[in-house]
Amino acid sequence: MGEVLSEVKRGSPEEWQRRLETLAPELLDELSVHKEPEKGLPALEGAENGVVMRFAPNPNGPPTLGSARGIIVNSEYVKKYGGKFIIRFDDTDPVKKRPMPEAYGWYLEDCEWLDARPDEVIIASERVPLYYEVAEELIRRGGAYICRCEQAVFKEHKEKGIPCVHRDQTPEENLELWQKMLDGGFSEGQAVLRVKTDMHHKDPAIRDWPAARIVTAPHPMVGTRYRVWPLLDFESAIEDHLLKTTHILRGKDLADSGARQKYLYKQMGWTYPRVIHWGRIKIHQFGSFSTSKLRAAIEAGEYTGWDDPRVPTVRAMRCRGIRPEALRKFMIDLGVGETDISISMDSIYAENRKLIDADSNRYFFVWNPVALEIEGDVPALARAPLHPAVARGFREIPAGNKIFVCQSDLAALKVGDRVRLKDLCNVEVTGLEPARALFAGREPEKKMKIIHWAPQNGVAVRVLRPDGADEGIGEAGIADELGRVVQFERYGFVRINRLGDPITAYFTHK
């Protein structure tokens, strides 16, 4: 080996290249081929013949940006490999994660908007009998038992790794107790269905886990039809089998579910889907978002609703003029890493800006307006392009000797300064309190500071931002842009959401 290497060292690279050319030219080609990074999502193993994937939210509020990631990535894989994309509502807790009846539709709407229309929609609360069937079969096979330990007692058993007395009940006894649970022979907390795993499993989180419990409170969708409700691991395990799910994308918080559910799969003779975990996502501008916390804040009146621009929901993004394509591209670029990530809205904004810039008409909006009197021959009408680069025509803005400018622009000026009023004329400042100026020519001059302005009879505009609100005056044409995204020059992009006095716009981004 050492000999070979010292020989290699003696030759020049060029010499070796020549030798390689004669020996194996095909290897040389290989050298110059740079592995192109695969665009989009990483390949899924075992996806060659199509996939069945599901996104399984609890409908206790509308989709957030976190949900959007799940919707987009799952649906994108289905687009990529063919197959089926399923939305499954895991709404099996009538109390602690009480579903919101409206939220089911909200999810479907937002999926549609995100270009992720599901091929199938499943609602767990409508399929409880299916879970009962599996429960009974599992009991018959000796894979589950009715545990009547008090919660705290079982917890101790679990920590110490010792089975409780109920673990040895025969299937017949368990079947009888199960029936008693269903029939109302037990009250809440008195009995629970437990899946047998291994009380000596080294990870305590895996030991005999609960599969179903008694809840007597009415469920918002099915009322009091059921008094025994499955827990997530049980419901989800069964559904994934019934739906023939091939790949599960699962948050790291559910990382133990696979290990737990595999005991059930083994007992039932089912094949477990492939699982990919991903980390938690946080957004700088919003922090982490839990639907329940949001719900509480909205109910407390801290926000105007689920589409308040300060809130990280898909509907809020929609109202702010974020395009679904921007969200898709962004989420797909994130990939499916297991690390927890903390991202900035700036990246989404940058993506969105590329999409909306060419389509957005430009308008003047003056925030914190201050009146400016101009002496001289100011044109009565300004003609400004709707877009600086795309020929889409012009907007006409009444001007004249009295207009409005931003207080902050005025504050940066002093008497004697010359400034360009965009698309109108030049002026020379002659006074500040009150603000006065003198007409100073119509032709633009190089290097002159340029500010925008608003007409005396403009429309009142209120911009709601994630970080507050701005009020001011805009040109009248803004009223023609309801529902569209426009750019307020030198301010940023906004979506015109409501006409009226004032017109309400949601801030999109700079």
Added chain:
RNA sequence: GCUCCGGUAGUGUAGUCCGGUCAAUCAUUCCGGCCUUUCGAGCCGAAGACUCGGGUUCAAAUCCCGGCCGGAGCACCA
């Protein structure tokens, strides 16, 4: 406490499985400059990273061991 999973520029991300093409990709952000009748767009340029320590090897971001840091689970929540 027990168990599991991560750690590449400010933020994300590619590369890690199968060590050499990596003086490490792309995006975003930031900073210069140009251009522009917007502080938008565009163009040019710059800066910026392999968690640490050992080991294996001719060669380590990549393999092994240990430390540190971070996250998660151990609910009759999802």
